[in-house]
Amino acid sequence: MLRRMITTGQLLVVDSSGAVSRYGDGGGRMLRIRLADAVVGREIATDPALKLGEAYMDGRLVVEEGDIFDVLSLLRRNGIRRAATPAHKARALMRLVAYQLSARLPINRNRRNVAHHYDLDARLFDLFLDHDWQYSCAYFEPRDISLDEAQTAKKRHVTAKLLLEPGQRVLDVGSGWGGLAMYLAESSGVDVTGITLSEEQLLVSRKRAAERGLADRVRFKLMDYVDVEGAFDRIVSVGMFEHVGLANYGRFFNTMSRVLKKEGVMLLHFIGRVRPAHAINPWIDKYIFPGGYLPALSEVLPAVERAGFLVKDIEMLPMHYAWTLRAWRERFVARWDDAKKIYDERFCRMWEFYLAAMEAAFRHDRLPVIQIQLARHQGAVPFARDYIAEAEARLRAFETTRAPLAPVRF
Known part of the structure; x- marks a missing residue:
């Protein structure tokens, strides 16, 4: 071979x-x-x-x-x-068919799948993430900035595309450890509801918001996206869509369309691929992200259109996740002995393999990170993209006055 x-x-x-x-x-x-x-x-x-x-x-x-x-x-x-070999191809096809069948069963595995990864000991994530615990692709613009700066740039870039105004209600789908929600509230004066299926993330994010004095306008709930009610001016989802599953795209976008106001804007940030998958990675599915799937745009956009959304902007971010994963892997390996105290040597090798395999995939398989901006009304977003740079300039000024983030405590 x-x-x-x-x-x-x-x-x-x-x-x-x-x-x-x-x-x-x-x-x-x-x-x-x-x-x-x-x-x-x-x-x-x-x-x-x-x-x-x-x-x-x-x-x-x-x-x-x-x-x-x-x-x-x-x-x-x-x-x-x-x-x-033909045997390899046959096995890959069987796994893809099994995934497709499993994804279409009327069983909600979302909470179990999320807990498998995100309910790991919080001390593990502290070993390799940035100071704000952003566990999604950073935005290395310019290329030579640090991981902390690149994660701040990601939040800035996402926020600029949301066209926020003070007092608006924002839904953060897959809110992680709360860093983006707090940035939105402090930078733009909005009220944010973050939803997660991870009990560990819920506890940490609530504690962080309370310690920062934001509990009255940044709240977090243990909730599946299918159960969201109410009406929101803006919706943002960063790094969660990969866990929705191919068979559930219609349900996801129909739900988002139902709770987004007519003049609202949604920003979806996810890992994609350049064409539909002919196989799923069994090691990643078994040990890291059970039930996960990286979609091609051709698999996402039909569900977007059927839900009544207008696509206002699509941005492809090649290589940014490779650079992010390299930084995470280097930081993790440097803290190997600390990780071994939390789990064991086998777990450390598993985690290193995960970070290395993902980085290799992003470097050589042309995987992009995709940001799609959606709206229900033609006039919800300006007709030129100048507003993004203008908003980022304002947000940079805000960042110079923002109080430093306290270390994540657990």
Whole structure:
């Protein structure tokens, strides 16, 4: 499999007997991995999409020169699909069919799926996120700014597109640890309701809002988006849509259309792909984001149109998430011993593999982050995009006067 796949670069594989095999044309940095037992290589070759990550987690695949990102990047640069056998393709198709069937069952797994990831020990996220705990793609504009600056720039960019006015009611769908909701309220004088399905995030976000004196105009609820009632001037959702599931796009946008006022504006920020998926990643689905799906625009826009929305703006942000993931991974690896005290060595390898695999995917699979601005009325958004830069200039001025955020406490 490796010989079919790797035509550039160089990879040395040491098997359990000590024999060394070389792959690639010898160019670039040499990478070296070791297979710790006699059967792990066969397991990976049979089902690489699942077993490669499991072998690394279990310490049965050891990277001796380079790191796991380097290995995954080499595989993606050379084209993983080149080595796919008919058996690999059949297994990928069966998994996609199983996902599609499961997604269409009338069972709401949203809370269970969210808890699997976001209800992990809060101390874990403190090891690698920015000071405001933004767990979504940062906006590196300009490129050389720090992670903290890039996450602030993301909040600024999102806020500018919402065209906020004091006193408006805002719904934040998938409100995380509350950082965006507090930024919206303080920068623009709006009233924000954030909803989440994570009990851990709910506790932290409520505590942060209360400590900042915002509890009267920034509130958080443990609620699924399907249960939202009321009318809102603005809706924002950052990093949540990936968990809605392909079969539920109609329900999601119909709900948003129902609770958004006629003159309202919605901003949706999510990870997408350049074409519909022909498979789902079984390792990510099993260990990191069960039930998650990254959609192509062609899969999203029909549901948008059927819900009566007008698409006012679409912005593609290539590479920004690769840069974000690189920063997260470097920070996590630097705090490895602290993470091991919270969980264990296997968990640390799992988390490193997750961050490395996602970064490699964004660098080599052309995955974009997509921001779609929606409205129900033609005149809800200006006809030129100048307002975005003008709003960002105002928000930068606000940031110079904003009180520093206290460390997240848990």
